[in-house]
Amino acid sequence: METTPALKAQHHLTSHDNLTTLQSHILAEEAKYPNSTGTLSWILSAMSFSAKMIASKIRRARLNDVLGSLDSDNVQGERQQKLDVIANETLLRCLGSRAGVAIVASEENEEPIMLRTETEGDRKYVVLFDPLDGSANLDACGAVGTIFSVLRHDRRVMPVERSVLQPGVRQVAAGYILYGSSVVFVLTTGTGVDMFVLDPSIGAFLEVEENLRIPTKSKNYSMNEGNRKSFPTGYQNYLDWAQSNGYSSRYAGAMVADVHRILLKGGVFLYPPTAKAPKGKLRLMYEANPMSMIIEQAGGKSFADKQRILEIQPEDLHQRTSVIMGSPDEVDHVLAQL
Numbered sequence: 001m002e003t004t005p006a007l008k009a010q011h012h013l014t015s016h017d018n019l020t021t022l023q024s025h026i027l028a029e030e031a032k033y034p035n036s037t038g039t040l041s042w043i044l045s046a047m048s049f050s051a052k053m054i055a056s057k058i059r060r061a062r063l064n065d066v067l068g069s070l071d072s073d074n075v076q077g078e079r080q081q082k083l084d085v086i087a088n089e090t091l092l093r094c095l096g097s098r099a100g101v102a103i104v105a106s107e108e109n110e111e112p113i114m115l116r117t118e119t120e121g122d123r124k125y126v127v128l129f130d131p132l133d134g135s136a137n138l139d140a141c142g143a144v145g146t147i148f149s150v151l152r153h154d155r156r157v158m159p160v161e162r163s164v165l166q167p168g169v170r171q172v173a174a175g176y177i178l179y180g181s182s183v184v185f186v187l188t189t190g191t192g193v194d195m196f197v198l199d200p201s202i203g204a205f206l207e208v209e210e211n212l213r214i215p216t217k218s219k220n221y222s223m224n225e226g227n228r229k230s231f232p233t234g235y236q237n238y239l240d241w242a243q244s245n246g247y248s249s250r251y252a253g254a255m256v257a258d259v260h261r262i263l264l265k266g267g268v269f270l271y272p273p274t275a276k277a278p279k280g281k282l283r284l285m286y287e288a289n290p291m292s293m294i295i296e297q298a299g300g301k302s303f304a305d306k307q308r309i310l311e312i313q314p315e316d317l318h319q320r321t322s323v324i325m326g327s328p329d330e331v332d333h334v335l336a337q338l
């Protein structure tokens with residue numbers, strides 16, 4: 001944003017003051033499309049608001065006694081953390097108040113939720129999310145994240161729930177929020193990737209990086225090597241190759257944290273098929289697809305074995321996939337072994 005010298009003097013601003021917030025970025029993007037109704041902007045603003053609420057709940061988790069698990073499992077058969085449920089409710093409430101959202105779908109709910117009926121308003125979008133990815137890290141004060149994907153709602157598809165099952169190439173926006181040593185919001189609307197950091201003193205996400213590009217290569221891989229013996233042979237060969245070529249291993253155990261580091265520093269993130277999860281562990285629609293859109297928009301690559309993840313036609317909301325994503329040269333090194 002331009003600031004005149006007179007204005008700077010008047011308000012004591014310096015050239016170091018960052019005046020681009022996530023909110024102003026969203027509105028500036030909207031202004032590029034004269035026919036835009038602003039519906040997508042409202043949805044992204046709901047994501048920003050939810051992120052601040054979830055961040056504040058995570059910061060106070062120990063103090064408010066909401067760490068640890070509930071006595072219930074989610075639809076994946078995984079033990080729900082108390083904060084999984086709190087984050088899910090926060091997103092459902094914030095997105096539910098936005099008229100442009102027709103359907104929401106969450107890792108924590110078995111079925112997609114129809115928010116608005118046929119006759120109500122301007123029902124344009126489907127929003128899918130993983131409310132608190134890597135939530136098992138919470139008890140140890142580790143990084144966690146929220147991942148989201150936005151699709152257009154196709155009214156012609158029947159039953160309406162099937163409108164959710166679109167391949168990742170059709171996403172109109174995708175992003176994640178990393179709750180780490182600071183709170184970071186990474187967003188793409190299909191024209192590059194931008195990064196914002198929450199300034200807690202003013203309660204706004206400020207832009208820190210525009211049109212982020214992933215390094216082309218970097219000798220780092222990120223995967224749960226504890227599963228190595230049950231990886232298909234190609235992945236084991238890749239590990240042999242990487243370890244003989246001076247690669248480093250980094251693994252936080254939360255996809256958002258691991259992929260964020262790779263987006264900034266380069267490398268490759270892998271979750272191969274294993275004996276326990278023969279189709280891979282990560283969920284296609286609200287984990288792999290949005291992260292793949294971000295990685296590709298930043299100049300990286302993202303595959304499930306030899307197939308581009310964004311082209312997979314989903315058959316089920318909670319479908320799983322294997323994942324190889326990151327710097328283009330590093331993904332190629334893995335693919336060469338498969």
Ligand code: AHM
Binds near residue numbers: 078136281
């Ligand atoms: P979650 O969505 O239930 O938290 O699980 C997904 C997480 C990812 O964040 C992470 O990459 C992966 O599971 C870690 O799995 P593992 O513990 O098998 O290494």
Ligand code: MG
Binds near residue numbers: 107130132134287
């Ligand atoms: Mg998850």
